[in-house]
Amino acid sequence: MILDDVLARIDDDLPQAIDRLMALLRIPSISTDPTFATDCARAADWLVADLRALGFDARAAATPGHPMVVGHGGEGSRHLLFYGHYDVQPVDPLDLWHRDPFDPALEDTPKGQVIRARGASDDKGQVMTFLEACRAWKAVHGSLPGKLTIFLEGEEESGSPSLIPFLQENRAELTADLALICDTGLYEDRLPAISTQLRGLAKAEFTVHAAARDLHSGSYGGLARNPLHVMTTLLAGLHDPQGRVTIPGFYDDVEELSDTLRQQWQGLAFDHAAYLDDVGLSIPAGEVDRTPLEILWSRPTAEVNGLWGGYTGAGFKTVLPAEAHAKVSFRLVSRQDPEKILTAFRTWAEAQIPADCRITWHDEIKGSPASVMAITDPAFEAARAALTEEWGRPAVFIGEGGSIPIAGYFKTVLGMDAMLVGFAKDDDRIHSPNEKYDVESFHKGIRSWARILARIA
Amino acid sequence: MILDDVLARIDDDLPQAIDRLMALLRIPSISTDPTFATDCARAADWLVADLRALGFDARAAATPGHPMVVGHGGEGSRHLLFYGHYDVQPVDPLDLWHRDPFDPALEDTPKGQVIRARGASDDKGQVMTFLEACRAWKAVHGSLPGKLTIFLEGEEESGSPSLIPFLQENRAELTADLALICDTGLYEDRLPAISTQLRGLAKAEFTVHAAARDLHSGSYGGLARNPLHVMTTLLAGLHDPQGRVTIPGFYDDVEELSDTLRQQWQGLAFDHAAYLDDVGLSIPAGEVDRTPLEILWSRPTAEVNGLWGGYTGAGFKTVLPAEAHAKVSFRLVSRQDPEKILTAFRTWAEAQIPADCRITWHDEIKGSPASVMAITDPAFEAARAALTEEWGRPAVFIGEGGSIPIAGYFKTVLGMDAMLVGFAKDDDRIHSPNEKYDVESFHKGIRSWARILARIA
Numbered sequence: 001m002i003l004d005d006v007l008a009r010i011d012d013d014l015p016q017a018i019d020r021l022m023a024l025l026r027i028p029s030i031s032t033d034p035t036f037a038t039d040c041a042r043a044a045d046w047l048v049a050d051l052r053a054l055g056f057d058a059r060a061a062a063t064p065g066h067p068m069v070v071g072h073g074g075e076g077s078r079h080l081l082f083y084g085h086y087d088v089q090p091v092d093p094l095d096l097w098h099r100d101p102f103d104p105a106l107e108d109t110p111k112g113q114v115i116r117a118r119g120a121s122d123d124k125g126q127v128m129t130f131l132e133a134c135r136a137w138k139a140v141h142g143s144l145p146g147k148l149t150i151f152l153e154g155e156e157e158s159g160s161p162s163l164i165p166f167l168q169e170n171r172a173e174l175t176a177d178l179a180l181i182c183d184t185g186l187y188e189d190r191l192p193a194i195s196t197q198l199r200g201l202a203k204a205e206f207t208v209h210a211a212a213r214d215l216h217s218g219s220y221g222g223l224a225r226n227p228l229h230v231m232t233t234l235l236a237g238l239h240d241p242q243g244r245v246t247i248p249g250f251y252d253d254v255e256e257l258s259d260t261l262r263q264q265w266q267g268l269a270f271d272h273a274a275y276l277d278d279v280g281l282s283i284p285a286g287e288v289d290r291t292p293l294e295i296l297w298s299r300p301t302a303e304v305n306g307l308w309g310g311y312t313g314a315g316f317k318t319v320l321p322a323e324a325h326a327k328v329s330f331r332l333v334s335r336q337d338p339e340k341i342l343t344a345f346r347t348w349a350e351a352q353i354p355a356d357c358r359i360t361w362h363d364e365i366k367g368s369p370a371s372v373m374a375i376t377d378p379a380f381e382a383a384r385a386a387l388t389e390e391w392g393r394p395a396v397f398i399g400e401g402g403s404i405p406i407a408g409y410f411k412t413v414l415g416m417d418a419m420l421v422g423f424a425k426d427d428d429r430i431h432s433p434n435e436k437y438d439v440e441s442f443h444k445g446i447r448s449w450a451r452i453l454a455r456i457a
Numbered sequence: 458m459i460l461d462d463v464l465a466r467i468d469d470d471l472p473q474a475i476d477r478l479m480a481l482l483r484i485p486s487i488s489t490d491p492t493f494a495t496d497c498a499r500a501a502d503w504l505v506a507d508l509r510a511l512g513f514d515a516r517a518a519a520t521p522g523h524p525m526v527v528g529h530g531g532e533g534s535r536h537l538l539f540y541g542h543y544d545v546q547p548v549d550p551l552d553l554w555h556r557d558p559f560d561p562a563l564e565d566t567p568k569g570q571v572i573r574a575r576g577a578s579d580d581k582g583q584v585m586t587f588l589e590a591c592r593a594w595k596a597v598h599g600s601l602p603g604k605l606t607i608f609l610e611g612e613e614e615s616g617s618p619s620l621i622p623f624l625q626e627n628r629a630e631l632t633a634d635l636a637l638i639c640d641t642g643l644y645e646d647r648l649p650a651i652s653t654q655l656r657g658l659a660k661a662e663f664t665v666h667a668a669a670r671d672l673h674s675g676s677y678g679g680l681a682r683n684p685l686h687v688m689t690t691l692l693a694g695l696h697d698p699q700g701r702v703t704i705p706g707f708y709d710d711v712e713e714l715s716d717t718l719r720q721q722w723q724g725l726a727f728d729h730a731a732y733l734d735d736v737g738l739s740i741p742a743g744e745v746d747r748t749p750l751e752i753l754w755s756r757p758t759a760e761v762n763g764l765w766g767g768y769t770g771a772g773f774k775t776v777l778p779a780e781a782h783a784k785v786s787f788r789l790v791s792r793q794d795p796e797k798i799l800t801a802f803r804t805w806a807e808a809q810i811p812a813d814c815r816i817t818w819h820d821e822i823k824g825s826p827a828s829v830m831a832i833t834d835p836a837f838e839a840a841r842a843a844l845t846e847e848w849g850r851p852a853v854f855i856g857e858g859g860s861i862p863i864a865g866y867f868k869t870v871l872g873m874d875a876m877l878v879g880f881a882k883d884d885d886r887i888h889s890p891n892e893k894y895d896v897e898s899f900h901k902g903i904r905s906w907a908r909i910l911a912r913i914a
Contacts, residue, residue, distance in 0.1 A: 203775075216859060218858045222858075223755060229761060230693070231669040239686070276813075279677070285686075305767050305777070309763070310762050316660050316762065321762075325769070327767070402676055403675065
């Protein structure tokens, strides 16, 4: 079998693949710090050179920030775009690192061999799993495994300021049939996963106004409405005793989990007790009739993220303030529309407060809907089968509680679904000192892409 | 009648009394600003000299701050202590004054003649009403109207730091049968009032702890307990839908208003709509089955004075914070004990929260009980009759929603009740630019004290 040849080539070439990754890891491409701007450009150039060596028509495209790496190559009926990022997080505090974060090394650990360096896992190591799969394919077949566009960003760790304009300006060039994103992790140490649904987000900031000025609680206490009471009553009423959000229509566009996904998720045997214990909690919050994974991945939320009013300094002031403030956000799922949810929230909130109080809403409210991939696209089941073959355990479609911005942008700007496949592990210490990437993640990651591309490209 | 002679003497001497008050008003005795420390001492010396001229054995007693003026004189079976303060508020913003705040003048206004100067109403004018009553009495009778102690403070506008130690160190000298305090106002423009009950205060500051660290609402939202929700639910539950505080035992030591006081208060026809409208509100809060005056004067409250947690800066952070904070105070009435109320609150609050959350309480909690004067003491009815005679309208016993610290200290440190009688008006602009005292307040205030002293001294 030709795929077997590719996999064998990957195995043989692993030491050289690690050398290439280490060369990239030696470039300190920290995107948040202007000091490292030339290093970011160097990393982009390194990748352009490597892509060209693989036969891609590649370039580093200038932006107001760091360059985008774009490469096109191969042929096939389905056009696939691969996304990753070459920039890395800062390395502070440096004294907590066991070695120079930009002097990568192989280390033996009780759990296996690891590549230790900033960016090893997030995201240079993951980016290279895909390029090494292409390299092995090319070596065996003489050509790339399909019609591929490679799109590598250099600002992911600094808020992606150039991303949306770049997508808009290069819409035709970057729109493919499906995006492949390699910036996520295995579900457990050796259980491969494809993220197929990511919750959206809607945000509201508002002020409850009562009296025209701050009042003294001696002169007015009891008789004058305290906006902190209005606010606490309002926010306490956001959920019913069963943990459901009380805003009328809030669940209108929420779909029940499919039996297929429910079964897969149940198979994960998510240990919510350990998950909560890790952060010092023991009692699941949220809807009482939903499983913890449903609550995290496929149910919407209403959360207060900020709350303030009255006197908050040292000591005491017996003030009845004129105003109380809150920031509230909603995690959205299925077809929930951010604008519709925010409108329903406003209408509900304004109906809750006394007639002599009022609410002002801040304008900067923004929202994004949930990203729900069309897993009816056979590419998803094909990729799941490929991952299952490689890892020896049935791969699962999982959800993500938060949004992954790039997946949302591909959908909203380019109208393109994304398949999120990654090989990072929970203990990779991304964004922290002593980041590492397991050699197993790297090796089996490359093999996984070869198997996936063999089936879908 | 001898009282008539005293009143006639007061009328005749009014121009000279105004001159004397103006001399005192010319001394800029601002207690908060060290620049004016010698002026404070000068004001104290001026009063000591005036008291000596009236036959008092008077001195300016040094304190770590500004001096206390103490004088003893006269004879009688009931020992009365008169309290007032000679220090004044700062005058900023100076450019809003029509004239130099320490160059007093008589001004004609549509509502009558006023004395314009800082301290005219708060509290030099009110202090001098009492001293002028003594002066007229002495002129007519050759002696003071009774056994009197004069006690004038110079730090009232700066938190009275020396007061409690001074009371403790001079307990025997300052303990009388009853204190007379002249630092309050008429109920309406021409309706005299005696404040006979002042609400107490208990304060609690606490933190609700949930997770061990701040969490991301994408990864944990819905499943992990949000302490802001715990806090809002806790605080929203402080009152039931009828506006009653829900803490068990909270009302145990609250007494119902006596029929006598209820009748007097009903006679006041308190315009709560105007009172609320003045601060931009229209709907009374608080217990639905209580009158507005009861709510303000004789019912306890639970109020949130400060509330904060999560992200409160500009923009948005979808954080589930680890902690939420609040400052809560209780206005107390009747025999409610601050410590007992705070204990009940703590017990109640800790029973409300989920088992994996906890509350920490800040230690600096302090409280003071309500001051409820023993109006069964015939001096109160006698003073009420005297005020009724002078002003031609039935004087009333009223309440105060806030505590007046000096009345509390006289009670807690010296075990002495106080009768609060004052002649200030709501439009006196105390603490503000263009403070004034009506000549009518000053004139009838002097006459009021002469009448009161004739009955009770």
